[in-house]
Amino acid sequence: MPDKSSSKQSAFDRRAFMAGAAGSALVPITARAAAEEARAPVAQDPSLPVDVTLRVNGKDKRLSIDARTTVLDALRDHLKLTGSKKGCDHGQCGACTVLIDDRRVVSCLTLALAAEGQEITTIEGLATDDRLHPMQQAFVDNDAFQCGYCTPGQIMSAVACVKEGHAGSEADIREYMSGNICRCAAYPNIVAAVKQAAPEIMKG
Amino acid sequence: MTAAAPEPKVNMGQPVPRYDAAAKVTGRATYASDMPLDNPAFAFLVTSAIAKGRIDGFDLDDAKRVRGVIDIVTHENAPKLKESKLFSNGGYAGTTIQPLKSADIAHDGQIIAVVVAESYEAAREAANRVKVSYTATAPSATFDSPGTTTAAAKGQSAQFKEDPEVGDFAKAFDTAEVKLTASYETPTQHHNPMELFSTSCVWMGDNLVIYEGSQFVYGLKNGVAEQLGIDADKVRVVNPYVGGGFGSRGSMTPRTAIIAGIAKRLNRPIKLVPTRDQGFTITTHRAETRHEIKLGASRDGKLLALRHEGAEVSSRPDAYCVGGTKTTARLYACPNVASLVSIVRADRNTPGFMRSPPEVPYLFALESAMDELAVKLNMDPVELRRINDTTNEPIGGKPYSSRSLMACFDEAAKAFGWAQRSPQPKSMSDGEWLIGYGCAATCYPTQMAPSAARVRLQRDGRTRVEIAGHEIGTGAYTVIAQTATERLGVPLEKVAVFMGDSDLPPAPVAGGSNSTASTCSAVMMVCDQIRQRLFKAVMPDSLTDKAKETVGISQAPATQAAKSDRPLDIEKAFNALGVGVVEEYGEWKPEGAPLDSFKAMHSGQVRIVGGHAMKDQIAYAFGAEFVEVRINRFTHEIRCPRLVGAFAGGRIMNPRTARSQLMGGLIWGMSSALLEATEIDERNARYVNDNLADYLVPVNADVPGVEVIMLSEQDDHINPAGVKGLGELANVGTNAAICNAIHHATGQRIRKLPVRLENIEV
Numbered sequence: 001m002p003d004k005s006s007s008k009q010s011a012f013d014r015r016a017f018m019a020g021a022a023g024s025a026l027v028p029i030t031a032r033a034a035a036e037e038a039r040a041p042v043a044q045d046p047s048l049p050v051d052v053t054l055r056v057n058g059k060d061k062r063l064s065i066d067a068r069t070t071v072l073d074a075l076r077d078h079l080k081l082t083g084s085k086k087g088c089d090h091g092q093c094g095a096c097t098v099l100i101d102d103r104r105v106v107s108c109l110t111l112a113l114a115a116e117g118q119e120i121t122t123i124e125g126l127a128t129d130d131r132l133h134p135m136q137q138a139f140v141d142n143d144a145f146q147c148g149y150c151t152p153g154q155i156m157s158a159v160a161c162v163k164e165g166h167a168g169s170e171a172d173i174r175e176y177m178s179g180n181i182c183r184c185a186a187y188p189n190i191v192a193a194v195k196q197a198a199p200e201i202m203k204g
Numbered sequence: 205m206t207a208a209a210p211e212p213k214v215n216m217g218q219p220v221p222r223y224d225a226a227a228k229v230t231g232r233a234t235y236a237s238d239m240p241l242d243n244p245a246f247a248f249l250v251t252s253a254i255a256k257g258r259i260d261g262f263d264l265d266d267a268k269r270v271r272g273v274i275d276i277v278t279h280e281n282a283p284k285l286k287e288s289k290l291f292s293n294g295g296y297a298g299t300t301i302q303p304l305k306s307a308d309i310a311h312d313g314q315i316i317a318v319v320v321a322e323s324y325e326a327a328r329e330a331a332n333r334v335k336v337s338y339t340a341t342a343p344s345a346t347f348d349s350p351g352t353t354t355a356a357a358k359g360q361s362a363q364f365k366e367d368p369e370v371g372d373f374a375k376a377f378d379t380a381e382v383k384l385t386a387s388y389e390t391p392t393q394h395h396n397p398m399e400l401f402s403t404s405c406v407w408m409g410d411n412l413v414i415y416e417g418s419q420f421v422y423g424l425k426n427g428v429a430e431q432l433g434i435d436a437d438k439v440r441v442v443n444p445y446v447g448g449g450f451g452s453r454g455s456m457t458p459r460t461a462i463i464a465g466i467a468k469r470l471n472r473p474i475k476l477v478p479t480r481d482q483g484f485t486i487t488t489h490r491a492e493t494r495h496e497i498k499l500g501a502s503r504d505g506k507l508l509a510l511r512h513e514g515a516e517v518s519s520r521p522d523a524y525c526v527g528g529t530k531t532t533a534r535l536y537a538c539p540n541v542a543s544l545v546s547i548v549r550a551d552r553n554t555p556g557f558m559r560s561p562p563e564v565p566y567l568f569a570l571e572s573a574m575d576e577l578a579v580k581l582n583m584d585p586v587e588l589r590r591i592n593d594t595t596n597e598p599i600g601g602k603p604y605s606s607r608s609l610m611a612c613f614d615e616a617a618k619a620f621g622w623a624q625r626s627p628q629p630k631s632m633s634d635g636e637w638l639i640g641y642g643c644a645a646t647c648y649p650t651q652m653a654p655s656a657a658r659v660r661l662q663r664d665g666r667t668r669v670e671i672a673g674h675e676i677g678t679g680a681y682t683v684i685a686q687t688a689t690e691r692l693g694v695p696l697e698k699v700a701v702f703m704g705d706s707d708l709p710p711a712p713v714a715g716g717s718n719s720t721a722s723t724c725s726a727v728m729m730v731c732d733q734i735r736q737r738l739f740k741a742v743m744p745d746s747l748t749d750k751a752k753e754t755v756g757i758s759q760a761p762a763t764q765a766a767k768s769d770r771p772l773d774i775e776k777a778f779n780a781l782g783v784g785v786v787e788e789y790g791e792w793k794p795e796g797a798p799l800d801s802f803k804a805m806h807s808g809q810v811r812i813v814g815g816h817a818m819k820d821q822i823a824y825a826f827g828a829e830f831v832e833v834r835i836n837r838f839t840h841e842i843r844c845p846r847l848v849g850a851f852a853g854g855r856i857m858n859p860r861t862a863r864s865q866l867m868g869g870l871i872w873g874m875s876s877a878l879l880e881a882t883e884i885d886e887r888n889a890r891y892v893n894d895n896l897a898d899y900l901v902p903v904n905a906d907v908p909g910v911e912v913i914m915l916s917e918q919d920d921h922i923n924p925a926g927v928k929g930l931g932e933l934a935n936v937g938t939n940a941a942i943c944n945a946i947h948h949a950t951g952q953r954i955r956k957l958p959v960r961l962e963n964i965e966v
Contacts, residue, residue, distance in 0.1 A: 048271075066325040073324060082238035083231020085447070087398045088480045092896040095398055123231035136229040140221055143208040143864050147677030148228030149235060149398040149447030170908075178903040181896060183398050183448050184677045185871035186864060187904045189208050196206075 052116050056081065057125025063112070071107035071115050072096045075122060083123035083152045087181070094180030097153035098122050104160035123152035126159070135159050138197035139190075146184035154180045158194045159201065167198040210859045213916040215926070219860035220696060223681035224445070233445045237402035237477050239415040244404070245274055247463060247476040248327035250317035250334045251485060252309045255343035255889035256551045259307040259316060263335035267319065270333060272326035275470060277318040279304045283465025285431045290522055290554075291455045292362040296427025296808060298455030298488050299554035300521050304462060309338070310520060311553040312890040313485025315458065318466060320474060343551035343889035346392075346492060346517055354515070357545040361523035364545060368533035368599045371540035373498075376509035380500025384577050388497070388569040389956040390939075391881035392517075392891075393490040394483075395558050396901060399447020401483045403460050404475045405467040412439045412464055417446040419453040420713035421672050421706040424460065426808030431461035432468075436807070444704040449676040451557030452487050454715045459486055484894040488556025489882065491517045491524070495569035499577050500540075505591040507538040514566060515546040519554040523547055526557075528566025530816055531824075535570065535647060537594035551889050557715055559869075560932035563648055564876060564939065571644035571940030572955065575947065585643055585944065586613050586622065597822045605823040606919040608852035609645060613828040615913050616850035617643070620830035629951035637834040637843075638966065640949025646937035649815025650823035650854070650919075650928040652794035653712030654801040655726035660787040661734050663778040665694040673703040673723045674714035678931055679861025680723065686857060687724045687925070691731035693772050709789060710805045716812055717825075717929030720857060724925040726792035733788040736766035738777035794923055814922070821921060825928035827851035829870065829938050833945040840964040844874050844906075844942065849934055850913040855926035859914060866912045866934040873938020875902045881958050 049064040054074060063078050072089075075081040075098070084107055087095030091109040098107045099121040126133040132140070135158050145151040157180045161167055166176035173194045174187070182190065209219035227233040252259075264276050277283075282304035289295025303315035317334055321327035344351035357364040377383065397417070404415040412432075418424045421441040429436040446453065459476065467474040478486060493516050500509030512532045518524045529543035558564075578585040593610050596603050617623070625641040626632055632639040658670040669688050673680050685699040702708060712722050739762035759767075778784070793801045796813045804811045816822050832846040847870045856862045879900035883892045893899045912934075919926055939957055947953050950966055 066323050068325045068329075069323075076238070077324065080240060081231075082234065085235070085398070086237070086400060086477060088896045090480065090895060090897070092480075093398065123229075127230055132226070132229065139229045140225040141208070142206050143222065143225075143860050145228055145677075146679075146864055146868060147398065147448040147675075148224065148233050148445060151228050152231045155229060174904045174908065178905040181398065181901060181903060183396060183450070183901060184864075185868040185875075185902060185907070187871065187902070187907050188867060188910050189864065190904060192207060 050113065052113055054112060054115060054120060055118065056120045057122060065112060067113060069112045071098065071110045071112050071120065074112040075107065081122055081124050085149055085152060087150065094157060095150045095153040097156045097180065099156055099160060102163065104157050123156060126155065134200040135193070135197040138193035142189045142193040142196060144186050144189040144193040146186055150180060150182045154182065154190055161194060162198045162201045167194050170195065208860055208863065210863055210914065212859050215916055215918045216856040217686050217858050219858055220682065220686065222679060222861065223685050223701060224675060235399050235445050235447050236404060236415040236417045236443055237475065239404060241404060241406060241473040241475060244473040244475045245320050245322060245470060246324040246327045247466065247474050248319045248331040249315050249478055249482055249486070250319065250331050251482055252312060252314040252316050253336065254309055254338050254340040255312035257309050257338050257340040259309065260337040260339055262317065266335065267330040267333040270326055270330040272322035273319065273330045274322065275320045275466065276334065277304065277466055278316065279306055282462070283469055285461050285465060286433050288427050288431050288456065291810065296423050296430065296456045298457055298556045299519065301519065301553060303458050311485065311551055312888065313482065315462070315486060318462060320466060320470065345884050345886040345889035346550055347494060347548060349550060349886060353549045354546050357523065357525045357527055357547050361525050361547065364525050364527040367543045367545060368529055369542045370599050373509050373511050373540045373542035376540035377498055377500040377511065380508050381503045382501045382577070382580055384499045384573060384580060386497055386573055386576055386955060388495040388572055390493045390565040390568055391957055392492045392884060393558060393876065393880045394882050394899060395450040395452035396896065396899060397448030397450055397452055400477055400480065401459070401487055402477045403463045404473065405464040406473040407468050407471070410438055414439065414441045414460060414464065415443065416441065416460060417443050417453050419446065419449040419674050419676060419715055420808070421674070421704065422710045422808035423713060424456050425706040427456035428461050428464055432464060441706040442704065444675070446674055446676040446704070449714060450559045451561065451715060454557050454713050457487050480896060481894040484882065484891050485553055488554065490558035490561070491555035493565040495566070497569050497573040499573055501577060501581065505581050505583050505588050507536055507592045509540045510538045511542040512566070512570065513544045515548055517548045517550050517552065519552050520549050522554040524554050524556065526562040528562030531563055531647065531649065532566045532570040534597035534599055534816055534822065535645065536592040538592070538598050541598060559872060560648060560936045563932070563936040567646065567937050568939045568957065571937050572943055575642065575940065575944040576953065584627065586617055589613060589645055597816065602820065602822045605821045605921040606917060607826060608915055608917050609826040609828065611915055612826055612850040612852055615915060616828045616830050616848050619911060619913055620848040622830060629948050636837050638837055638949040640833045640945035640947065641830065642941045642945025642948055643828060643830045644937035644941035644944060646827040646829055646933055647824045648717055648929065648933040648936060650721070650825060650922050651716045651718040651812050651814035652721045652725070652923050653718050653810065653812045654791065654793040654797055654805040655711045655722040656709035656789065656791040656805065657726040657730045658709050658787065658789045659688060659727065659730045659734055660785060661692060661774070662785050663774065665698045665774060667692060667694050667699045668702065669699065669727055670702045670708045671711050671723055671727065672706055672708040673711040673719060675703055676714055678719065678865060679858060680719060682861055683720055683857035684723055684727055687727045688731055691728055692734065712812065713810055717931040717933070718812055721923045721925050721927040721929055724857065724927060725923045726790065728924050729792045730788050730790040732766045733790055734786050735772055736762055737786055738772055738774065738781070739765040741777045741780035823922050823928070825851070825853040825930065825933050827933055829873065829941045831938070831941045831945050833942060833949055835946065835949050835964060835966065837966050840961040840966060842878060842959065842961055842964065844878065846909040847874060848911045850915060851930065851933055852915040852917040853930045853933060854917055854919040854922060854928035856914055857927065862914060862930055863912045865930050867910050869934025870910050870912070870938060871902050871907050872935035874907065874942060876935065876957065877939035877942035878958055
């Protein structure tokens with residue numbers, strides 16, 4: 001994880017936080033085993049709000065948040081950008097995929113603090129001037145979704161898939177789009193959409 | 205035109221893009237947990253670590269010390285809620301196990317506490333610090349577990365009235381020339397819609413708004429009102445978009461009234477976003493099933509005797525069952541049929557509907573057995589179906605309203621290249637890959653339920669359709685908009701559709717593939733009411749009976765014109781009426797719906813009719829599915845490179861959304877054969893793979909080739925829309941087709957799902 005800490009975090013000791021958070025990172029797995037012994041004491045109370053500035057879709061957003069807040073929850077609960085979806089909170093489904101410095105990232109496994117200073121692009125930042133991004137248009141043309149819940153993640157992932165050079169063949173697209181689950185199973189249409197949009201995106 | 209938008213055939217609508225397409229690709233479509241709340245508190249669930257026993261006590265000190273914790277709710281201080289009966293017993297609930305009511309634990313993962321805090325992070329941490337002491341007793345997990353009880357479904361389940369039978373099965377089976385007896389098993393499965401089982405509750409005085417992904421907003425509204433003991437008019441459920449349902453959101457789960465009660469007590473909006481693993485135990489699942497099929501046939505392939513025995517696992521208190529023998533007993537011509545469905549009670553949560561609830565497990569058994577019989581007879585499996593095709597169902601002798609089963613087989617066989625199959629098992633290969641071709645039939649009952657709608661037409665053609673239907677990914681917005689366009693003659697871009705809100709006119713549960721047939725029939729009827737008003741303004745309605753006879757019509761001209769396809773001159777009619785807006789509300793019910801239908805519709809009670817239970821006919825949609833499997837002879841890896849399905853479902857409202865739904869269904873079918881199973885730790889009656897990495901669902905790389913063929917079919921006997929419903933048709937039979945293909949590839953018959961590479965013995 002690149003360290004781009006800034007002076008805005010003066011009240012916050014990242015190393016101490018990481019040590020303390022090791023326990024709480026396990027929470028979703030052991031939630032039902034609540035009878036287990038309490039975890040190691042937290043080195044620094046992570047619930048104390050921390051100031052952070054996130055650059056989202058080209059705009060700086062200042063937040064005061066719990067240090068454990070993920071990029072996904074920061075976007076959804078604090079910035080009202082609810083396009084990115086929570087489907088598992090474990091990095092297993094891809095519904096929360098955003099671009100961070102042009103790399104596709106599962107925002108549920110990325111702490112907001114770790115994304116400071118980086119360029120976050122969400123589904124809300126893809127269309128320009130009321131014109132759909134070529135990938136969004138391709139998803140419409142090819143009916144590449146049904147319920148639509150995984151769609152923002154699929155589209156963000158698809159944009160990166162093309163830019164990575166992984167859209168050269170249908171087999172490649174299928175492989176490199178397999179980190180995004182679509183329970184409605186629009187997969188063949190997603191492949192068709194990526195194929196349609198790829199040339200236009202590569203043209204720039 | 206892209207492959208996604210097939211050219212419409214006869215009796216198909218236009219393949220227009222989805223009404224909600226732009227909202228869904230831009231992130232503007234708002235699902236339950238996307239709804240903005242004013243200063244919400246966040247709830248996090250604590251669930252039981254044991255499956256059976258009692259809670260001795262809680263130690264909450266550590267949890268309460270977490271900064272930002274507002275409240276911790278357990279059975280000792282939970283809001284008092286009234287019980288709700290099971291949906292099939294006149295209630296709304298999917299389970300009668302009510303958490304936080306007492307110290308008793310009825311299943312693993314039952315909600316035992318709710319932590320409420322200022323932030324999601326604090327709620328989650330505190331939930332993890334809740335300490336619970338239990339007295340656990342050994343639970344009974346599933347089939348064969350000590351302590352389960354088994355009894356016939358008939359007599360204990362309101363969902364299952366009778367075991368279909370006809371003729372004398374025992375005698376006919378005894379004397380049949382060719383006999384087959386085989387047993388089959390299907391696993392527990394979980395819907396795992398992409399949207400988590402979120403619930404937000406906001407009180408405004410005595411009025412409650414619930415944001416929750418639901419397949420039945422009227423059911424949820426009435427059910428929560430009943431549990432809270434308040435008037436249903438004070439509860440509103442809002443969900444304009446639902447992130448997948450597949451049955452999981454059809455009936456009320458206990459979480460909603462609990463969250464509503466806590467929100468009331470704290471006087472604050474509460475947002476609950478349960479984790480994925482909690483979703484495995486706080487909602488329903490598809491129960492594991494077992495089957496024994498006996499088939500007796502003549503040498504030339506005529507079925508003479510059929511017996512289907514099924515067993516399903518349910519919870520201790522609820523006799524839930526799907527009882528698919530109602531379909532398998534009627535699918536083929538057979539003079540002697542017997543059947544029996546049993547329910548096994550275990551220490552589990554109550555199961556529920558999951559996409560094609562009866563047909564997925566029960567047709568797996570029957571369509572596998574039909575293939576086994578074809579092998580015994582040395583007969584092409586398609587021909588065996590043809591020999592036993594029928595126009596009347598064998599139990600009551602009622603005619604199928606329409607039945608395109610063999611037409612589907614023929615179309616799909618041609619597209620697949622079935623003729624290139626060499627019939628002998630293990631006779632086709634490609635390098636290290638053994639190749640198998642297999643096929644199976646699919647069918648799903650045509651069902652309808654009462655529905656209301658409100659339509660408003662403006663002089664400039666702008667139209668507003670209001671109906672409390674549900675957009676779970678089926679294309680409901682789109683086909684309803686198309687219906688209004690077709691009946692009113694207004695352009696599609698002028699039609700606005702409002703759904704997913706219990707303040708709108710009631711629509712049925714989005715389940716049992718009844719939505720399009722029901723909601724479109726209602727919208728058609730209300731549009732025709734508008735047409736009638738407008739035609740009345742411009743056409744004389746005062747013809748005498750004598751005059752009507754002379755011009756050869758039976759109805760008044762306006763009535764006649766309203767029901768015909770005659771175009772409407774809106775401008776002229778509005779001028780004649782002298783108004784700016786015409787609005788109509790109407791309530792539609794299908795033929796055979798009970799007398800209390802409309803009352804029930806408003807109180808969120810399900811009154812679905814159709815399928816085998818119609819008076820003078822039986823109505824089903826049909827299809828045929830062909831698959832190619834490839835099995836690596838060294839690693840036993842199983843691939844499914846091709847799925848081809850042909851389907852006939854009456855009128856196809858929109859070939860684009862229909863194709864997508866059928867395609868998704870085929871992939872679901874493949875998944876039910878090769879991937880999906882919730883594994884149970886039998887010692888603890890606990891699900892062990894309760895996440896999206898370990899509960900296998902298909903990803904893009906799993907599905908290279910899917911082809912959907914929609915047949916042109918017209919059926920005027922089912923409902924005004926002529927629609928049979930497609931949502932649950934395509935994922936039926938696929939599991940059998942795949943096992944039949946595996947037999948063709950390897951000579952090995954697999955009768956237990958899912959099939960994994962360790963099950964292959966080459």
